[in-house]
Amino acid sequence: MRATGRSGWVPNISTAECDGRALGTVVGCALQAVQVRNCIVVALLAVACGGRTSLESDRSQPPVSASGGTSSVLSWDEIAWDEPFDEAVAYLWTGSVTNTWAVISDSDGSFRRDHWDGSHFTRTTADDDPSGRFEAGQIWAAANGHAFGGATKNLQRWFGQGWAEWRTIAGCIAVGGSAENDLWCATELELWRFDGTRWTSQIMPGIRGIYARTLNDVWIWGARGASHFDGARWSVELMDPVRCVSVSAATDVWAVQDGNLFHSTGPGTVWTRQNPTGARIASVWSESATNTWIVAAGAAMRWNGSSWVEMPLPLQDERLLISGSSEDIWIAGTLELVHGRPTRR
DSSP states (O other): OEEOGGGOEEOOOSSSOOOSSOOOOOSSOOSOHHHHHHHHHHHHTTTOOOOOOEEEOOTTOOOOOTTSSOOSOEEEEEEEEOOOBOOEEEEEEEEETTEEEEEEEOTTSOEEEEEEOSSEEEEOOBTTBTTOOBOSOOEEEOTTSOEEEOOSSEEEEESSSOEEEEEEEEOOSEEEEEETTEEEEEOSSEEEEEOSSOEEEEEOTTEEEEEEEETTEEEEEETTEEEEEOSSOEEEEEOSOOOEEEEEETTEEEEEETTEEEEESSTTSOOEEEOTTSSOEEEEEEEETTEEEEEETTEEEEEOSSOEEEOOOSOOSOOOEEEEOSSOEEEEOSSOEEEEEEEEO
């Protein structure tokens, strides 16, 4: 797939014919194309944060200094933004600057899964379906690049080629993990865990997002609030529906609930409520205690450790999803996706 500026993504797939857009599927929205995309993105916001065919692009290369080399200090005070993609992103996950997955809704009612390796997007396909069309589902990837995707029938795995059905486990709404031998999967009613050898489950309905920082630091959230697992037991940390949770450290936890932002210094501590945007906050992503981002309908703001600062974006769209790493950031609206990097000084 090849980037063509604001006009969208052009496919470059030998195994299937594509219609010039990147990924997509609609669940029960019988609307026109733009309306369908809006419906999907809003619906899938409840699924997760953003907390982790190629698109040929040189747009993500780091800035070069006047001396010809790249400096070593990254500053998040100013972001070098790439040209936005005209795509309706339903889900974002970033593990590193070379490992981002985007699930994108297409106008025909399907979803596609595109992988960013730091300079190119690759449109992936399934072993049993070369069309590259998928259901709506979350994706999580291990450090070695192996990825796991949610689907209604079976959890799916991607080891660098095509997506394959993992028939040992039922389909998942939410997927997360800290390693391939510590994988979590939530269905409508159950939470499953894989230890590298076998799956175990417990009844825990309503989960829409999972973040496993380590074996003993796992967060889940959804219709019944947010809960934490310390390796031995679960504790309820927030009551009522939670849209999103982002964790940069055991003592730096952020959540979005009912359009507001909540922060705590870890399980069992007091949550503080705030809303610097003045609008309904859609998502939060925290890279560190001095670098936390929130997006709302008309703004993106960053916490620098002492104050909230509004960040200018090249995105003329609602801001709905956010994801990133220590070296880059992704923000998606209803119809646009933009990628940026902190400047080097």
